[in-house]
Amino acid sequence: MKIDTKLNIVLYEPEIPQNTGNIVRLAACTNCDVYLVGKLGFSIDSRHLKRAGLDYWDDVNIRRIDKIEDLWAEFPDRDFYYLTTKTKNYYTNVKFKDGDFLVFGPESRGIPEDLLFSKGEHSITIPMQDGQRSLNLSNSVAIVVYEALRQICG
Numbered sequence: 001m002k003i004d005t006k007l008n009i010v011l012y013e014p015e016i017p018q019n020t021g022n023i024v025r026l027a028a029c030t031n032c033d034v035y036l037v038g039k040l041g042f043s044i045d046s047r048h049l050k051r052a053g054l055d056y057w058d059d060v061n062i063r064r065i066d067k068i069e070d071l072w073a074e075f076p077d078r079d080f081y082y083l084t085t086k087t088k089n090y091y092t093n094v095k096f097k098d099g100d101f102l103v104f105g106p107e108s109r110g111i112p113e114d115l116l117f118s119k120g121e122h123s124i125t126i127p128m129q130d131g132q133r134s135l136n137l138s139n140s141v142a143i144v145v146y147e148a149l150r151q152i153c154g
Helices: 017-030 047-053 068-074 113-122 137-153
Strands: 008-012 033-037 062-065 080-083 101-104
Touching (some): 017 137, 033 068, 101 137
Parallel strands (some): 008 033
16 A cells, blocks of 8 residues: 655654654654654664664654754644643544644653643644553554544545
C-alpha cells in the first residue's frame, strides 16, 4: 500500500530516545515527516535512539527546529493540533487534513500551557481513565496518526 497523505509529527522537547526512535519507525511506515523542536533530552547520536528506530532513519524526513514559532512561520496556512491531558476536546472530534501538524510535548511535563491554550480548539486529547497521568508518548502518536490517516485515506 502506498500512503500519499503527508502528516507531520512534531516532538516538542522530547526526553526519551526510545520513544523518539519508535516514532521515527512509525513515521517511516505512515509517510510522516518528523520535526524535533527545542531542547532534546538526549543526543541525536544516542545508540538507544538509533536502536529503537532500527533501519528506518533513512526513510524519514527528520528536521531539527529551534522554536515552534519557526514552524508556524514556515507553514502559516497549516493546522497545528496540540496533544494534552488538559482539555476535554477529543482527537476523534477533529477533521484532520493532509498536511496537518500533530504536536506532542515532552514525556515528563507535556506542552507548556501558554502554548496549548493560545491555540484554543486546536488542543486535543485522547480519552483515558480518570486518575491516570498519561499514555506513553509513542503510543499516543500512533493512536492519533492512524486516526488521521483513517479519516483522510478512507
